[in-house]
Each structure stands twice: as structure tokens, then as C-alpha cells.
Amino acid sequence: MEQKRTEVAALGEFGLIDLLTKGFEAKHPTTRCAVGDDAAVVEPEAGQQLLLTTETLFEGVDFDLTYFPMKHLGYKVVTVAVSDLVAMNARPSQLMVSLGLSSKIPVEALEDLYEGIRFACAEQGIDLVGGDTRASMTGLVISVTAVGHAPKELVVRRSGASKHDLICLTGNLGAAFMGLQLLEREKRVLADVANPEPQFKGYEYLLEKYLKPRLRTDVLDMLADEKIVPTAMIDLSDGLSSDLMQLCKSSKCGARIYLERIPIARQTSELAEEMHLDPVMAALNGGEDYELLFTVPLSMQEQVMRLGIDVIGHITDEQEGCHLVTPDGQFMRLRAQGFPEQPAKNE
Amino acid sequence: MEQKRTEVAALGEFGLIDLLTKGFEAKHPTTRCAVGDDAAVVEPEAGQQLLLTTETLFEGVDFDLTYFPMKHLGYKVVTVAVSDLVAMNARPSQLMVSLGLSSKIPVEALEDLYEGIRFACAEQGIDLVGGDTRASMTGLVISVTAVGHAPKELVVRRSGASKHDLICLTGNLGAAFMGLQLLEREKRVLADVANPEPQFKGYEYLLEKYLKPRLRTDVLDMLADEKIVPTAMIDLSDGLSSDLMQLCKSSKCGARIYLERIPIARQTSELAEEMHLDPVMAALNGGEDYELLFTVPLSMQEQVMRLGIDVIGHITDEQEGCHLVTPDGQFMRLRAQGFPEQPAKNE
Numbered sequence: 001m002e003q004k005r006t007e008v009a010a011l012g013e014f015g016l017i018d019l020l021t022k023g024f025e026a027k028h029p030t031t032r033c034a035v036g037d038d039a040a041v042v043e044p045e046a047g048q049q050l051l052l053t054t055e056t057l058f059e060g061v062d063f064d065l066t067y068f069p070m071k072h073l074g075y076k077v078v079t080v081a082v083s084d085l086v087a088m089n090a091r092p093s094q095l096m097v098s099l100g101l102s103s104k105i106p107v108e109a110l111e112d113l114y115e116g117i118r119f120a121c122a123e124q125g126i127d128l129v130g131g132d133t134r135a136s137m138t139g140l141v142i143s144v145t146a147v148g149h150a151p152k153e154l155v156v157r158r159s160g161a162s163k164h165d166l167i168c169l170t171g172n173l174g175a176a177f178m179g180l181q182l183l184e185r186e187k188r189v190l191a192d193v194a195n196p197e198p199q200f201k202g203y204e205y206l207l208e209k210y211l212k213p214r215l216r217t218d219v220l221d222m223l224a225d226e227k228i229v230p231t232a233m234i235d236l237s238d239g240l241s242s243d244l245m246q247l248c249k250s251s252k253c254g255a256r257i258y259l260e261r262i263p264i265a266r267q268t269s270e271l272a273e274e275m276h277l278d279p280v281m282a283a284l285n286g287g288e289d290y291e292l293l294f295t296v297p298l299s300m301q302e303q304v305m306r307l308g309i310d311v312i313g314h315i316t317d318e319q320e321g322c323h324l325v326t327p328d329g330q331f332m333r334l335r336a337q338g339f340p341e342q343p344a345k346n347e
Numbered sequence: 348m349e350q351k352r353t354e355v356a357a358l359g360e361f362g363l364i365d366l367l368t369k370g371f372e373a374k375h376p377t378t379r380c381a382v383g384d385d386a387a388v389v390e391p392e393a394g395q396q397l398l399l400t401t402e403t404l405f406e407g408v409d410f411d412l413t414y415f416p417m418k419h420l421g422y423k424v425v426t427v428a429v430s431d432l433v434a435m436n437a438r439p440s441q442l443m444v445s446l447g448l449s450s451k452i453p454v455e456a457l458e459d460l461y462e463g464i465r466f467a468c469a470e471q472g473i474d475l476v477g478g479d480t481r482a483s484m485t486g487l488v489i490s491v492t493a494v495g496h497a498p499k500e501l502v503v504r505r506s507g508a509s510k511h512d513l514i515c516l517t518g519n520l521g522a523a524f525m526g527l528q529l530l531e532r533e534k535r536v537l538a539d540v541a542n543p544e545p546q547f548k549g550y551e552y553l554l555e556k557y558l559k560p561r562l563r564t565d566v567l568d569m570l571a572d573e574k575i576v577p578t579a580m581i582d583l584s585d586g587l588s589s590d591l592m593q594l595c596k597s598s599k600c601g602a603r604i605y606l607e608r609i610p611i612a613r614q615t616s617e618l619a620e621e622m623h624l625d626p627v628m629a630a631l632n633g634g635e636d637y638e639l640l641f642t643v644p645l646s647m648q649e650q651v652m653r654l655g656i657d658v659i660g661h662i663t664d665e666q667e668g669c670h671l672v673t674p675d676g677q678f679m680r681l682r683a684q685g686f687p688e689q690p691a692k693n694e
Contacts, residue, residue, distance in 0.1 A: 012683075014593075032396060036597065037505050038431040038581060039400040039495070046393055049379060053386040053477060054492045056403070056445040060484040084385040098403040098490060130400060136488075137407040143445060143490040145401045148386070158384050234385060246361075250383065 006107040013133055016107065020114045024121070024128040028093045030149065031127045040129035042094055044149050051148040051155070053084040059102075059139030067183045067198075070109050072211040074116020077144050079213045080237070082124065083290045085148035086217055087235035089156040094129045094147040095121060100136030113142075124215060154229060156294070158250035161232035165295040165315040167255060168230075168304050170219050172263040173240055174279055177286025178271045179203070179210030185275070205267045213290040222307050230294035239287040242336040245322050247293065254320035255334075257313030260327050284324070285337055353454040360480055363454065367461045371468070371475040375440045377496065378474045387476035389441055391496050398495040398502070400431040406449075406486030414530045414545075417456050419558040421463020424491050426560045427584070429471065430637045432495035433564055434582035436503040441476045441494040442468060447483030460489075471562060501576060503641070508579035508598035512642040512662040515577075515651050517566050519610040520587055521626055524633025525618045526550070526557030532622065552614045560637040569654050577641035586632040589683040590640055592669050598642075601667035602681075604660030607674050631671070632684055 008016055017035070026034035033041035044050050057080065059065060063073055082092045097117060099110070121128055126146075182203055190196035200207055216235075223230070234247045240262070248255050264279050272279035295315055296304055305311060313325075322334040355363055364382070373381035380388035391397050404427065406412055410420055429439045444464060446457070468475055473493075529550055537543035547554055563582075570577070581594045587609070595602050611626050619626035642662055643651055652658060660672075669681040 014683075032499075032502075033504065038434040039398040039437070039493075041435070041502060042397045042399060043499065044391060044397065050389045050391065050397060051386040052389060052399075052441070052443065052492070052494065054401070054443045054445050054490065055479060056447055056481060056488065056490045058447055058481060058483050058488070061482050087385040088388070090386070094399070096399065096401045096492070098401050100403055100405055100488065132402060134403060134405060135408050136405050138485040141403065141405070141447065141483075141488055143401065143403045145399070145443070145492040146386075147399065152379075152390065155380075155388060157380065 004108055008101055008103070008105070008107055008110070011107060016110070016133055019107070020110060021128060024118060026127045026129065028125060028127045030093055031129060034127055034129040040094060040096065042129070042147060047151055048149045049152045049155055051085050051088055051090040051150065052145065053081060054143065054145045055081045056141065056143040058141055064187070065140065067187055068211065070112035071116040074113040075120045075212050077142050078117055078120035078124075078126070079215050079290055081144035081146040082126070082148070082215055083235040083237065085146055086215055086220060087233050087292060088150065089154050089220060089230070089233060090148035090150040091217070091220070092124050092126045092146055092148040094127050096130040096145040097128065098131045098143040099133045100141030101133055102136055102139050105140055124217060156230050156233045158232050158234050158247050161247060161251035161253055161295040161315050163253060163315055163317060164298045165231055166298055166301055166304065166311045167244070167257060167313040167315065168294050168296060169263065169291060169310045169312050170216050171289065171291040172265045172268070173236065173289050173291065174268045174272075174282030174286045175206050175209035175265050176213060176288040177282045178268045179206035179208070180288070181275060181277065182206055182271060183210065203267050203271055205265060206271060210288065213288065216290070216292050219292055219309075226303055226307065228296060228300060228303060230296055233292060233294035236289040236291045236293055237287060239285040240293070241284045241334045243293055245334060245336060247295070248322055251315070252318050254316035254318050255313060255322045256316050256320070256325055257323070258325050261310060261312040263310050284334070351455055355448055355450070355452070355454055355457070358454060363457070363480055366454070367457060368475060371465060373474045373476065375472060375474045377440055378476060381474055381476040387441060387443065389476070389494060394498055395496045396499045396502055398432050398435055398437040398497065399492065400428060401490065401492045402428045403488065403490040405488055411534070412487065414534055415558065417459035418463040418466075421460040422467045422559050424489050425464055425467035425471075425473070426562050426637055428491035428493040429473070429495070429562055430582040430584065432493055433562055433567060434580050434639060435497070436501050436567060436577070436580060437495035437497035438564070438567070439471050439473045439493055439495040441474050443477040443492040444475065445478045445490040446480045447488030448480055449483055449486050452487055471564060503577050503580045505579050505581050505594050505597035508594060508600055508642040508662050510600060510662055510664060511645045512578055513645055513648055513651065513658045514591070514602060514604060514660040514662065515641050515643060516610065516638060516657045516659050517563055518636065518638040519612045519615070520583065520636050520638065521615045521619070521629030521633045522553050522556035522612050523560060523635040524629045525615045526553035526555070527635070528622060528624065529553055529618060530557070550614050550618055552612060553618060557635065560635065563637070563639050566639055566656075573650055573654065575643060575647060575650060577643055580639060580641035583636040583638045583640055584634060586634040587640070588631045588681045592681060592683060594640065594642070595669050598662070599665050601663035601665055602660060602669045603663055603667075603672055604670070605672050608657060608659040610657050631681070
């Protein structure tokens with residue numbers, strides 16, 4: 001059965017925006033004006049700071065529409081943008097979405113995209129307050145600006161970690177990367193097959209982590225309940241190595257993490273083995289996990305572990321650099337990409 | 348002499364951002380955290396509302412790098428984004444810029460782009476507080492999010508116009524459109540010429556209006572000095588017809604504007620004549636003027652005209668629709684694009 005296909009040009013820009021934003025209701029108490037004017041209006045409560053972040057995702061670079069369902073993509077762009085706010089201990093409140101549209105994308109696909117956005121927004125209590133659409137010469141381009149708020153004393157920067165602080169990690173790492181590897185493999189294998197039936201059985205968790213990553217606002221709730229305010233925090237979008245090094249650079253410190261403490265899901269290890277990849281490399285450099293990496297004072301060790309959050313290492317002096325310690329006691333210097341290096345003898 | 352050309356890949360994403368944002372200092376009193384963390388932090392003063400808008404511009408659709416100097420482009424993207432805030436009577440305070448980069452753009456060109464952004468930001472007292480860079484499969488993509496603030500009683504919506512209000516217009520219309528026509532003509536004419544020398548003499552004003560449009564925050568100052576708060580306001584990005592119709596739709600009213608009152612610059616008329624184009628069409632539908640269209644109560648006529656602002660018509664009942672009145676008394680129904688239509692007899 002052929003799917004209905006409406007060209008964007010048939011609706012025009014204003015008609016399209018009206019259609020896509022239908023069913024979005026502004027509910028957040030700080031939203032004063034949502035879609036429909038030149039700009040959105042937000043009025044934070046007294047003592048609250050506003051947090052702002054923007055991300056632009058490109059078809060062919062950040063996502064591949066041959067296997068990325070539009071609904072999931074809509075959900076994921078919200079996570080990608082809002083995760084930066086969560087990493088500062090803020091609650092998301094508003095979102096603006098700009099689209100660059102290629103003519104090959106029909107209105108129905110955009111409705112699916114917005115259904116995903118709507119679902120993620122509803123889950124987090126976020127209002128859609130603006131955006132625009134334009135033609136793009138090539139693929140789909142999605143630009144998302146996210147707004148959040150937090151009482152100023154609770155905003156967590158990257159820069160507050162100090163020596164002896166514990167390095168804590170939510171969830172597990174490398175699953176999103178392996179999900180992407182699986183999708184890419186099936187795309188390659190089935191490129192010339194008429195009715196492709198990709199084999200995903202047993203790896204559903206990996207697909208979900210890549211296609212539909214969840215925001216870890218639940219972690220903020222847990223920490224708030226325990227009255228834990230991290231000394232520094234960052235979200236894991238580029239990979240543990242790169243993001244930990246960013247945190248350390250901002251905090252002017254070093255770090256030591258322990259290989260055997262890095263949480264890796266069973267499906268991640270299994271698929272990595274099947275594909276002859278190193279699951280530790282997936283965890284260190286895979287990226288797109290959208291888990292949280294944060295530091296707390298040493299005194300909070302028990303409290304954090306009681307929440308089921310892994311402590312994977314601790315903060316050191318800046319001149320010690322960032323290292324991964326293997327079970328046999330070797331120190332490997334972390335790098336933003338690629339394999340960790342064994343340091344020269346004089347380090 | 349060959350220009351120096353550094354590939355973006357030589358610096359990496361973090362190196363590039365460091366280079367481009369060097370020399371941007373956060374100065375606005377509401378900025379708490381600028382570039383360098385997961386998100387920017389803004390703390391508005393009590394009683395102030397925050398205004399947010401986002402625009403994404405695409406090479407080949409919104410600008411042509413064969414004749415658009417990078418510095419001007421940087422300046423213009425700030426105007427394009429911030430103009431939406433000005434149109435709500437807000438003062439711009441923060442800006443975030445995301446880039447999608449094609450490999451053909453060297454680091455030096457991006458430095459020029461950021462010099463233009465820096466110049467516009469300095470002129471308006473705006474802080475650059477964030478953004479990211481990614482690869483784009485094709486041309487340059489620039490996504491800008493602008494943040495402004497205003498005391499809540501002074502925020503002007505599109506929706507406040509009522510019957511008998513005067514329709515006021517800053518500056519003149521159609522100049523940016525004619526500037527674009529001139530650039531496109533010279534590009535066509537000189538496409539196969541080895542050392543092209545485009546002929547722009549006598550039309551410098553048109554080029555400036557297209558390549559380097561200025562924000563009309565000066566108009567906000569004038570209105571504030573006279574204690575005039577418009578009942579409704581919109582910025583002219585799509586063209587007078589389309590934007591006036593948007594304002595009327597939001598305000599649930601009609602409008603009548605008078606052809607002979609529409610301000611058109613001499614260079615606009617001259618080039619239009621030379622190119623066999625209708626200057627009135629350029630004014631009605633050209634777009635990209637970034638002037639302000641606003642309404643005030645009838646009682647303010649003298650006050651507004653004393654400021655040198657043109658009154659081009661007045662607001663009517665919704666069922667009367669939006670019309671352009673010609674000097675011989677004909678009523679032409681405005682359309683979002685194309686020539687105004689003469690209404691059927693029964694209207």
C-alpha cells in the first residue's frame with residue numbers, strides 16, 4: 001500500500017508551521033508567549049537562572065534517514081539538545097526547532113518528526129515555543145535551541161571538580177555506538193536486497209540507546225532527593241575520554257579512571273565480539289550515550305553508590321593528566337579519540 | 348597574491364571554536380556563563396521577560412558566497428536573528444551561533460564571518476554565549492539563536508492592533524531586494540569573465556541594505572524617549588504585504604495602506620526602472636528590509652510623524668481584509684506574494 005505523500009510546497013511555510021505545531025500547548029509556568037509571534041517570551045521566577053543551548057543536526061552526518069525512523073529522530077533531537085541543560089542540573093522548559101527541508105521530504109514525514117518531538121516534550125514538560133522552516137539545498141537539517149532553568153545555587157558547571165573528588169557515571173557506555181554499528185552493518189549487507197529484513201534480534205537495547213536515547217532527568221531527581229549537588233558535571237555526547245578531558249580542562253585537574261569499573265551492557269559486549277570490535281573502545285570513544293558524568297566529594301561515596309550510580313575513578317592534580325588504569329596496574333593516557341596511549345617511562 | 352588557507356580539520360572542533368570565540372568578552376549584566384560549558388547561563392533582572400528567537404540560514408538559499416563577503420554575512424545573520432526581538436520592543440543581550448561547515452570553507456573565511464558577528468554584537472552590546480560547529484554535507488549553514496529582554500509591560504506583540512490605529516513604518520522599502528537583483532545581475536553578466544569588475548556605481552545604498560542591514564534599535568530608543576509603546580509590531584523580513592497580513596491575522600483586524608505613502612528610496616526606483624521592475628512590487632514583496640512596521644493609537648499621529656516615521660495607513664475591521672489604495676482610489680487586495688489583486692465587484 002502506497003503511503004500518502006503531500007509536498008511541503010502545497011502548504012507553504014506558514015501552513016506547514018501551523019500544521020506541525022498543532023496540538024502543542026504551552027503549559028510551562030514560565031512560558032508567556034509560544035509560537036505565533038516574532039519571538040517567544042519566557043519569564044523565569046525570581047532567583048532562577050535561565051540556561052540556553054543550541055544544536056544543529058545534519059542528515060548524512062548526524063543521522064541517516066535510510067534507517068532512522070522520523071518519530072525516533074524527533075525524540076532524539078530533543079534529547080541531544082536538552083541533555084546539555086540536564087548536565088548543568090537544570091530542568092528543561094522551552095524548545096525551539098528550525099528545519100531546513102529538502103524537497104524529497106513529504107509533509108507526512110515531518111508530521112512523524114513532530115510527533116516524536118511532541119512525545120519527548122510531553123515526557124519532560126517542555127513547551128515548543130518557536131522555530132522556522134526553510135528550504136535546504138540538500139538534506140534535512142534540524143536546529144534545536146533548548147531553554148531550561150535552575151535556582152542559581154544549584155547550577156552545576158564543568159569547572160568545579162577538585163582533587164580527591166569521585167568520578168561518577170550513570171547508566172552504561174558504548175551501547176549507542178554499537179547500535180549505530182549494527183544499523184550500518186545491516187544497511188551495507190542489505191543494500192541490494194529487494195525486501196530487506198534486517199537482523200536485530202537480541203540487540204534491541206542497543207538500537208533503542210542509539211535511536212531513542214532518554215534524558216537522564218531521573219538522575220537529577222535522585223540527586224535532589226538525596227541533597228547531592230555535584231561539584232562538576234557534563235553529559236556524555238562525544239565519548240567518555242573526550243568528555244572527561246573537557247571536564248578536567250575546565251576544572252584544571254587530572255583524573256584517574258579504572259577500566260574494570262566502566263559499565264558496559266551485555267548486548268554491547270556481545271555485539272562488539274561478533275563484529276570484532278573492542279567494547280572498551282566503544283565505551284571510551286563511541287559517544288552519543290547521553291549519560292551523565294559528574295564529580296562529588298569523596299565523603300559522598302556511600303550515598304552515591306546507594307543510588308546505583310557507578311564510581312569509576314577520582315580526580316587528581318592537573319599535572320598528572322587523565323589516565324585509564326588497567327586491571328594489571330598499567331596507566332594509559334586518555335585521548336580525545338582513538339586508543340589510550342601508554343605513557344613514556346618518565347611520566 | 349594567494350590568500351592563506353587553513354583547513355578546518357587542522358584545528359579540530361574545539362580548536363576552531365576557541366579560535367573563533369577569542370576576543371568575545373561577556374559584558375552584558377545578565378550573562379552568568381558564556382562559552383565554555385554545556386549551556387549558557389542568563390539571569391534576567393526581576394520584572395524582565397526574556398525573548399528568544401532562532402533563525403537558520405542556508406548557503407545557496409539565503410545567501411550566495413560568490414558575492415556575499417563573509418564579514419558582511421556575519422553582520423547580517425545577527426541582524427536577521429535579532430530583528431525579531433527588536434520587533435517585540437526588546438533589547439538584545441545574548442547570541443548563540445551554530446555552524447554547519449563544508450570542507451571548501453577555510454578557517455580564514457570563518458574568522459571573517461566571526462569578525463562580522465563580533466562587530467554587530469559590539470554595536471548592540473550583545474554577548475556571544477554559545478554554539479557549536481559540525482560538518483555539513485554541502486554548503487555553509489548558520490543557525491543563530493538570539494536572546495533579548497524587556498520589562499514585561501513593554502513587550503509588544505503582533506496581536507494588539509485595533510480599529511483606527513495608525514500603521515507606521517520606519518525607513519524605506521524595497522532597497523534590499525533591489526540590492527540583491529543588482530548582485531544577481533552582475534553575477535550573471537560576469538559569469539564567464541576572467542577578472543570580473545561588477546558595476547555598482549550609484550547603487551551603493553542598495554548593496555548596503557542587502558548585505559549589511561542595520562538593526563532598528565535606534566527606533567526603539569526614539570519611541571521610548573517619546574513614551575510611545577506601539578499597540579502591535581512586526582519586523583519586515585518577508586515583505587510589507589506578507590508581514591502586514593501576519594500582523595492583521597494576529598490582531599484579528601484588517602488594514603488599508605496607501606500606495607503613495609509607501610517610502611521608496613531614489614536608488615531603488617532608479618535601479619527598478621533600469622531593470623524594468625516595478626519598485627512598488629519590490630517594496631510590497633521584496634522582503635529582507637528589516638525595518639519595523641507598527642501600529643499606534645490615532646491620537647499619536649503628530650508625535651509619530653515628528654519622529655520622521657511614515658504613517659502609511661490605518662487598521663480596519665477584520666472583515667474588510669487588507670488593501671492597498673491607489674492614488675486614483677482603487678482598492679487592491681494584498682497578497683502574501685505577487686501583485687495585489689483588484690477585488691471582485693461584490694467586495
